[in-house]
Amino acid sequence: LAKTTQPISMDSYEGQEVNITCSHNNIATNDYITWYQQFPSQGPRFIIQGYKTKVTNEVASLFIPADRKSSTLSLPRVSLSDTAVYYCLVGPMDSSYKLIFGSGTRLLVRP
Amino acid sequence: GAGVSQSPSNKVTEKGKDVELRCDPISGHTALYWYRQSLGQGLEFLIYFQGNSAPDKSGLPSDRFSAERTGGSVSTLTIQRTQQEDSAVYLCASSPDYMSTDTQYFGPGTRLTVL
Numbered sequence: 273l274a275k276t277t278q279p280i281s282m283d284s285y286e287g288q289e290v291n292i293t294c295s296h297n298n299i300a301t302n303d304y305i306t307w308y309q310q311f312p313s314q315g316p317r318f319i320i321q322g323y324k325t326k327v328t329n330e331v332a333s334l335f336i337p338a339d340r341k342s343s344t345l346s347l348p349r350v351s352l353s354d355t356a357v358y359y360c361l362v363g364p365m366d367s368s369y370k371l372i373f374g375s376g377t378r379l380l381v382r383p
Numbered sequence: 384g385a386g387v388s389q390s391p392s393n394k395v396t397e398k399g400k401d402v403e404l405r406c407d408p409i410s411g412h413t414a415l416y417w418y419r420q421s422l423g424q425g426l427e428f429l430i431y432f433q434g435n436s437a438p439d440k441s442g443l444p445s446d447r448f449s450a451e452r453t454g455g456s457v458s459t460l461t462i463q464r465t466q467q468e469d470s471a472v473y474l475c476a477s478s479p480d481y482m483s484t485d486t487q488y489f490g491p492g493t494r495l496t497v498l
Contacts, residue, residue, distance in 0.1 A: 313491075313492075314489075314491060314492075315387075315474045315476065315489025315490055315491055315492055316426070316474075316476075316487075316489050317489065318486040318487065318488075321486075359425065359426075372428065373418070373425040373426035373427075373428075374425050375424060375425045376425055
């Protein structure tokens with residue numbers, strides 16, 4: 273399973289766009305990239321998933337360059353409620369039941 | 384519909400006692416997962432069920448840990464002779480199947496404190 277590297281923490285202010293980059297240099301051809309969000313005292317929640325190029329949903333966008341060795345989660349106009357830990361996961365599409373969660377990125381949104 | 388539920392939400396026990404943690408997955412989800420999260424840390428995979436069988440138990444920290452799933456639904460994680468290092472939040476998740484493209488839906492967790 274591909275190892276991921278993310279910043280330990282990030283600070284932002286309300287209304288700003290936040291970009292969190294994850295490195296996964298040894299990503300395999302059949303690996304997907306998935307991001308989860310975890311609020312204090314709650315279980316993680318799925319945000320977005322992609323394989324290549326760009327994926328957008330109502331919560332975030334995921335940018336994946338052509339070499340797929342990194343990915344960037346983009347949160348538009350963050351609010352205080354976006355303060356959470358964000359996890360980047362990489363795993364094969366056919367049998368990746370064993371999601372490997374790293375330490376994640378702690379995002380703090382200030383007023 | 385109802386999400387994944389776990390019980391109890393909090394459990395305080397004494398070292399050496401056995402504990403049982405329960406997980407009720409989303410109805411119809413065939414895959415069920417147990418994770419452990421220590422304070423300020425990421426999630427640690429423990430075990431995965433596909434239906435009632437557990438193809439991968441490799442994440443269980445020791446033979447004091449066991450889990451079962453009956454009727455393809457409820458799962459119980461049992462920790463025997465608890466130790467202080469077992470203190471953590473135990474999270475359960477379920478998904479429609481075991482593919483990585485299937486979103487895992489997490490429960491709120493059980494916070495276990497071993498005194």
